[in-house]
Amino acid sequence: MDTSHKIILQRRLDDIERKIRHIEAYIEKYGKRPKMWLCCRGAGFCKSRTDELSYYEARREDLQQKLQDWKLRDMQGTGHAFVIFKSTQAATQCAKAAGNGKRFLRSQGLQFRARRAAEPDDLNWENFQVTPSDRNLRIFIVHVLLVVLLLFFSSPLSILSAITTWVNKVEWLNKIFRDMGANSAFGSDFVLQYLPTLILWTVSNCLPYALYYLSRVERYKSKSDMNRVNLIRLYVYLCLATLSKLYFMVF
Numbered sequence: 001m002d003t004s005h006k007i008i009l010q011r012r013l014d015d016i017e018r019k020i021r022h023i024e025a026y027i028e029k030y031g032k033r034p035k036m037w038l039c040c041r042g043a044g045f046c047k048s049r050t051d052e053l054s055y056y057e058a059r060r061e062d063l064q065q066k067l068q069d070w071k072l073r074d075m076q077g078t079g080h081a082f083v084i085f086k087s088t089q090a091a092t093q094c095a096k097a098a099g100n101g102k103r104f105l106r107s108q109g110l111q112f113r114a115r116r117a118a119e120p121d122d123l124n125w126e127n128f129q130v131t132p133s134d135r136n137l138r139i140f141i142v143h144v145l146l147v148v149l150l151l152f153f154s155s156p157l158s159i160l161s162a163i164t165t166w167v168n169k170v171e172w173l174n175k176i177f178r179d180m181g182a183n184s185a186f187g188s189d190f191v192l193q194y195l196p197t198l199i200l201w202t203v204s205n206c207l208p209y210a211l212y213y214l215s216r217v218e219r220y221k222s223k224s225d226m227n228r229v230n231l232i233r234l235y236v237y238l239c240l241a242t243l244s245k246l247y248f249m250v251f
Helices: 004-030 052-072 088-097 132-152 154-169 171-183 185-218 224-248
Strands: 035-039 047-051 105-107 110-112
Touching: 035 052, 047 052, 105 132, 132 185, 132 224, 185 224
Parallel strands: none
Antiparallel strands: 035 047, 105 110
């Protein structure tokens, strides 16, 4: 059944309970109740100061009520089922008999495929409600974004070198850079020497995080699949960055 909404609510509830425990420890240590600012929604702008513990306790009650309401609603299936075997040998024999998910099986009027599942801790349970068509659309959009990212950020130094060449060809931009160098050596050194290094360092450090969050958008069913795709993309980026640098060094 689809438990994605329950997982989201439970995570929020766990986060609220951690904050409540932290506030209670603060009150026990210092003997005073902390306050927090709340921003009003809607037209205009206003702030109100309220008791932090009371606020999170109200949030906890609201989330607990939502969890109770979720248990009373009609359950919807995700089209997936997990079978637990008593031994690894039995699971292997069943996977071989089912063709390891390569062919469809029929039983009691149902058509399905069976394959070895990932470990429970490795599964993203909240992603099982995503349909294959929705996931393929997400993967296509992410790939388009990655192509743009790799084309424009595979080598920041090469891009800035091309921009510098273009600036030298444009008369009025070239005049601006000459005046900048004449008036302040620091300005020209910052733009032409320090800025490329800063951009290269920033892109190199931010790109792994960008690829990780793009992989999360695709909503893979297991964490290992998401990490595998992320590592492949990082490897491709490093190869393209190295090849682009060699190309500009040669030409």
